[in-house]
Each structure stands twice: as C-alpha cells, then as structure tokens.
Amino acid sequence: MRRRTLLAGLAAGLTTASTALAAAPALAGTRRPVLHVRPGDSVQAAVDAVDGPGGTIVVHPGIYREVVNVPADKAELTIRGASRHPSDTVIVFDHANGTQKPDGTTYGTAGSATFTSAAPGLTVRDLTLANDWLRADHPDITGTQAVAAYTYGDRTRFENVRLSAHQDTLFVDTTALDTFDRQYFRRCYIEGDVDFVFGRATAVFEQCHFHTLQRDVDFTPKGMVFAPSTARANPYGILAVRSRITSGAEDAAYKLARPWVPTYETTAWPSLVVRDTWIGPGIDPVAPYTNMRDAYPWQSMRFHEYRNAGPGAVISVPENRPQLTTSEAAAHTARAYLGDWRPYELP
Template identity: 30%
Template sequence: MRYIKQIKLVLITMLLLSGSVLDAQILDKSWHEITSKKEDDWFASAEAKTIADNVLLYQRDIGGWPKNIQMQKPLSEAEKQKLKALKSSSKDVTTDNGATYHEMIFLSKVYRAQPEPRYKEAFLNGLNYLLEAQYDNGGWPQFYPLKEGYYTHITYNDDSMVNILKVLKNIKDETGYFSIQPSEAVRKKVDVAFQKGIECILNTQYVQNGVLTAWCAQHDKNTLLPAKARAYELPSLSGAESANIVLLLMSIENPSTAVINSVHKAVAWFENTKITGLREDRVYNDEGKTISKIMVADENAPAIWARFMDLEDNTPFFSDRDGIKKATLAEIGEERRNGYAWYKTFPQKVLDKYPEWKEKHSSKNLKQLGNLFEVVVAKDGSGDYVSIQEAINNSKAFPYDRITITIKNGIYYEKVKVHEWNPNITLIGESKEHTIITYDDYFDKIDLGRNSTFYSQTVLIDADRTILKNLTIENSAGDVGQAVALAVNATEVAVINCNLLGHQDTLYASGKGQQYYKACYIEGTTDFIFGNATALFENCQIHSKRDSFITAASTPKEADFGYVFKDCDLTANDEVTKMYLGRPWRIYAKTVFINCNLGDHILPVGWDNWSKPEAEKTTFYAEFNNSGEGYRPNERVNWSHQLTKSEAKSYTIKTILGNPKKSSKKEWYELL
C-alpha cells in the first residue's frame, strides 16, 4: 500500500513537472512564436486563457494594440491597473511590427477552444479598427490615429499592410482560418476594404522608365510615390517588402488582368535585381550577439536582394543615420551595419512559386469568348471576367447587336465607364440586392478644381442605348459633399430595378437625350437627382436622408420636358421634416410630379428658387393628382403650377421619351 502511494506521488510529481516544463516552453517563446503556434489543445488551457486576458487588457478602446509587447509575460496587479487606465488612450496604437495582427490571430485561436464572448468582441473591435484606419486611397498608415511624421505614409514596411490584407482576405473568403466571423454588413465592408487595398498596391507599384517594377517600404499618402522614413530609410525599391506584396497578389484566386500584369512585371524586376555570388557572414561575441557583418564572394551562395535599391537604376545602396547613400555595407558604421537587415532572400519564394502561378493564369489575357454578345462577370472566376470594366473594355465597339454583360452577385469595388463607342450594352445583375458596384470618390478627394463633382461617379454612362438592370450602384464616400453614384450623359438609356445609393448628388441625369428610370430606389441628401436630361422616373422610391432638396434640374431652355416623376413614392428618414421637391440649378429647370405619394417631409411650399428670383419666371415646376401628407397644392409657392387634366394627359411615356416623328418602328423603350 505504501509503495502504491509512493508511485502515485511520483506520477503526480511527474505530471506537475511536465506541466511546468510545458509552461516554461511556452513562456520562453516570443509573442510572435506563440501566435504562430498551430491550434491544438494548449489553446484550451488555463495558461492560454491567462494570456488572452492579458491581450484584452492591452487592447485600447479604439480596437487596436500597441507594438512590441510580450503579451505572455505575467502582469502584476499594479500593471493591470495601469493598463486599465490606458484603455481610453489611442496613443501608440498601430499595425507596425505585427501589432493588432498577432493579437487578433491569438484571440481567434483561443476563441475556437474557449468561445467566450469577450474574446469575440475584442477580435471584432480589432477588425473595426483596421477598417477605420484605412485611407480613402486604400492604404494604411503605420499608426492610427495618425501620428505626425513619416508614420502617416502608406506602410508596407515589415509587412504591415500585407498582414492587414491577409486578415481581410481570410474573412471575406470565409476560409475558416479565423474562428470569428463578423456580421454580413461588416463582411461587405471587409470585401470593399480588401479591394481598395489591392487597388492601392497596384497604384503604388513604381514605374521606372515606363516599366512597372516593385514597391518602396512606404509611399506618400497623397502622391503615392516612394517616401522617406527614418534617416537611413530613403526612398527606394525594396526587395523584402515587395516580395510579400507579390505573394499576396499571387494568392488571389481569380485575379484581374491588372493584378496579373502587376505580378509579371514584379517577377521580371526580381529576376533583374537578384544578386548572386555573394553571401553575408557574421561575427559573434561570446554572448552570441552579432558584432560584425561581412560580405564574402561565394559562387555557390543562394540569390539575395538588397533592402534598398535606387529608384532610377536599381543599384543597391546603404546609409547610416546621416542619411547619406553609400555603395557598400562596409562603408557604414557598426551600429547600423550590424543592427539592420540589409539583404533578404524573400523574393526567392516568389520566383519559386511563379512558374506554377504563371501556368495557371497565362491564358488570362488571351481568353477566347464563345459568344461575344453574351458574357458573364463573376468575382469567383466562374464567368468570363472578374471585373465589370474589363468586360466593357473587351466589348466590340459600335456593335450592330446588343451586348449583354451578366454580372453575378458580389461587391465590385471599381469605377465603371461605358464608353461612347460601346452603345447597345446591357449590364444586368444577378440580383439588385447582392450585385453591388461601389466606389468612394468625392469632390475633395478628386481635388481637380471646381468641376471635381463630375469625376466622382462610381458608374459613368457615355454610350447611347445602355440598359442597367438589377444592380445596386453606390457612392460609399459618405456624407462628405458632392459624390455621384451614377452619371448618365447619353440618350435612350434605361435604368430598371436598380438601387442608386449616396448622399449629395447621387444621380447625375444629364445630356440632351432621353432617360428612363423604372422601379428604382434612389436615395440622397442634397440635389440628389440633378442635371439637364429629359428623364422619366416611373414607379420609383425617392428617399430623402436629410432636410434639403430632392432635385436640381438644369433643363435646356428649348427642351419640352425635364424631370418627370410618375407614380413614385417620396419617403424619408424619420428625422427629415423639411424637404423641397426641387430648386433650379439653371433657370429653365423643369420638374413635374404626377400621381406620386408625397410623405410629410415635403414642405408645404414645395419649391425653392435657389436665391434666383428670375428663375420664378423661367422654371416650370408642376404637380398633378399627387397624394399623401406632403401634397398641399394650396400652399405651394405661387410661381409653381398645378396641371389640369388636359395638361396632364400630355405627360405620357410616348411624348416624353418617344420619337416625335411618326414611324412604324417600335420605340426604344418598348424593346426593354
């Protein structure tokens, strides 16, 4: 019996000791090693939970984390109280050196094993932080909130932006890598943020003597050009950061032509700039610290790439804290020479992977379409194109027959233009709710002077006889001033069963032609339907999001009709109480509402002259047989009109949109 007790004691001691050894093995690792650990039973342990609690303490209310923290180190009670006091501070919150990225990965792994709601909440707060920190141009700064200095640059350094995009990609693709998934609304934001990030990567790829090359570790947030960081980090091309950027691009399942071209050009640059026959040797002291780096000739050494290469000719260079370029590593002081990674082998991973990737995508630009008049766009690669604009650009110019481009469900973050030479095109979505074309340009972002509004549109129609069906077209810039979702500068254009979403200037219905908007939802704040077209809006919902003006017509003097709304519902957000039907952008504006239901947000006076008294004599603002609390014909401004029955009879689709000349041919709108 005594021996049995002794055996039990030995076994218990061994278990306790083995546990202590395992604990020590974990605690001796770096934070990066712990977050990179494969998911196993350890993440269900009390130790993992304790570390996760530390992670929550270090997270700031804004959602992100500071950098260079060994989260696994035990915290005293005093340290915990200090961290709680820092919660509301956003100072030093960053994505640099893997901050926020590694904490989100760890929380996801712990949550899969220990699904506590607070871990999920912290992860989602981290995700919201990443979304909020993104620039309009798609890039991310090193610190957010912004920290003065080079920290505001778009930061590829130490893979900061690539790490963020990896998070977004796993979430949008629902790969299962993360145990936590956001709501559908947030996932859509993630999808758009990823697309914007890829667009930023494409836009910052450096053009050297007319040829795309690689990237700098940081790029100016305004000009997008390579930018200086610390004194020894001069504008240059970077072998290290560029490699992981290209690996990210190569991981995209169905890359666009632009992404494919970017990869091809970057790989060519890597081949051109690799250094062979040279290796780096290190001299260590007794403590194992590097005290010297020496470059040695070695014909058998693997290829290496310089950390910094000249923007003009790709010549490697080195610099000390004085910021002066040197030709060799030996020319700079020991502190920088030994304390910085001046050469990298990362691009070799790209070159190793490239042949297989190239084989998979080599025929992309040479794709032969079976039917030039029926093509499909699908983000998942199941169609003929993954980009709407690519499909349009490859369409036949001035076709005799109609070209139908079917767009599968998905969020398409791109500016789309149907060119003047692409008439007779139909863009038809799989469903209005889930086929979304979105972009976020706006007046101040465009910054091209007083006409910047007209460059801000998400979709631009310059081609006659274009048809849009079952789409959501959105300007997602927010309430930031003029920001057009859809601009139509053509005739015989039909927009059917579409959502047009935005704030100010949502729909620019212009050109001297005729346009037909049927069964559409159109929302906005100020002048959100504006321009000089003759346009019929039939069975549409016109939704106001703020007290302001619905229409701002600029109808030409000679036009018989301007904007005509028939059988439409005028609705508004609950807080909207003072909405005008319209005001004249130009003094001959014509706008008429017939058989429409007007909500109580419509002001009794109905119309405004835009501080143009002369417009009261030249505009034609009228109504007929409207209904609803907002229809108060007796209280309208005295220079507006209430149509008689005989006058209202002239407002037919034939008279508004038809050919005034007699013809046996069917009208264009009869062929929709």
C-alpha cells in the same frame, strides 16, 4: 458607417472563363457574347473587353469596389446583376467633388461618379450603384458632391436598380448642350439628401421610390429631391410618374425641388413634373420648392404637379404648388417625353 461595412476592394482582371468569352469573335448575325463577372473580377475589365456595340455583362452577387466607365463606343450594352435582387450586387466607390487626384487636381462633381456612361442604348438592371463617401469622414473637403451614377447618351434605361449616395446621387446629363438625350428609370430606388436627382436630360422615372436621408444638421431644408437644369429649347425635363417619395428625416425637413441654372448654361429653363405620385410627410407641404440662386427664382421655372397624394402633397398655399390642368397633363407622359423610343409599352 456604410462604407466601413463593405469589402476592402477587388482584384482587377477577368477570370479565365470570362476572358475566353470576351475574346471570342462575334459572327455576323449571331448573338453577342455574354461576359460573366464574379467577385475577384473587375466590371471595368469586362466593359473594356466588349468588342463593338451590343453584348451583355452579367455581374454575380458581391461587392465590387471600383469605378466603372462605359464609353460611347459600347452602344446597346446591357449590364445586369445575376440575381433579381439589386442589393445582392453592389458597385461602389468613394470619390467626391473635392477629393484630390494623384496629379493634385480634384475630381469635380461629374468626375466623382462611381458609374459613368456615355453609351447610347445602355441598359442597367438588377444591381446597386453607390457612392459611400461621407462628409463626416472628410471635414476638410468642401466639395461634398459624390455621385453614384453619371449618365449621358440617348436611350439609357435603368430597371430595378438601387442608386445610393448623399449629395448628387444621380446626374442625368446629355452628350452636348444642343442635344436632349432620353433616359428611362423603372422600378428604381434612389436615395440621397441634396439635389440627389439632377441634370438636363429628358428623364422619366416610372414606379420609382425616392428616399431622403436623415441629416444631423440644425438647419432646414436639409435637402431637395430634384434639381433639373433643362435646356430652354427642350419641352421636356424630369418627369416622375406613379412613384413615391419617403423620408428618413423629420416631417417637412426636405423640399421637393429647386432649379439649377449652371454657370455654363445660364439660358437653362429647368422643367420638372411630379404626377400621380405619393409624397410623404418629409416634404414641406406649404413651400415644397426653393431657390438655388436668387437670380433664378423657382416661380419662373417650369415646375408643376398633377394628382399627387399623401401628406407631403397637400395644397395649402396654391401659389406654392403649380398644378397642371387635365389637358396640360396629357402632354406630360412617358410616351410624350420619350418620343419614338419605346423601352416598354408606355401609357
């Protein structure tokens, strides 16, 4: 199993050189210091050492078995792998929703995350964020959500990042119910099985690769890629553009999406657009959407597609695959969703 192939853990604390960099004061008008984290160091210790907004943490190749939390006061922070290969640098832990904490309570879905950030302007690139908790190892736990990354905060950017877990891999959230924080994912790889990209943020996925995992279960669907929970007042939810969806499971074993209407926001009106994307045979082409709760049928939600290709994108039952018109599609672009924020020159 994946978890057993990882290193047992890492000692806390930065190296002497890293600590010296962290302690150096930043002069007005000068560049923020760069902190280096190497195997045996702690990524969280580097985050804690960042003094005020800005700064860069370079994480060198290795496996860092820890939970990392970036608070809101670490705005404009960059965390990146030292190499351009995200598989070289792995931050991983194994909490699940139902995992018991020392005080006897459980972590819950959001609390299970290996990586959490509330910081506006965060950039993460060139590394892997993983949760390697496995259902098979914990048959007594029913809360099987195990999040790799839980992100909330406006202008969050992930580039060339691998996100790996099973259920609820990536939670794209907002800082409050009345905010529509923007998140942008470019050239990322995201794998999971149940609702593994979910949440209420305005989230754009461009040139990303979504991969559904094989599951040893005797029922279908085995899972869903997306589960948006967009606020009714937000015109934009989750957008996947120029991406691809592949599967390790048999043909038609997965659904593309189902709507999530949380108990704490029953007015939610989930929004998802998948456009200009290759959809492989793992997605059910006849009925690609399903319900999470019968009280909130997917047909009443804002689910649309546009100019998709591949065996999982075949339109055999048109009413099961709502399509945008060309004029409607013009309002569902990365530029429209991200507004005045330009992480790249976007079309």
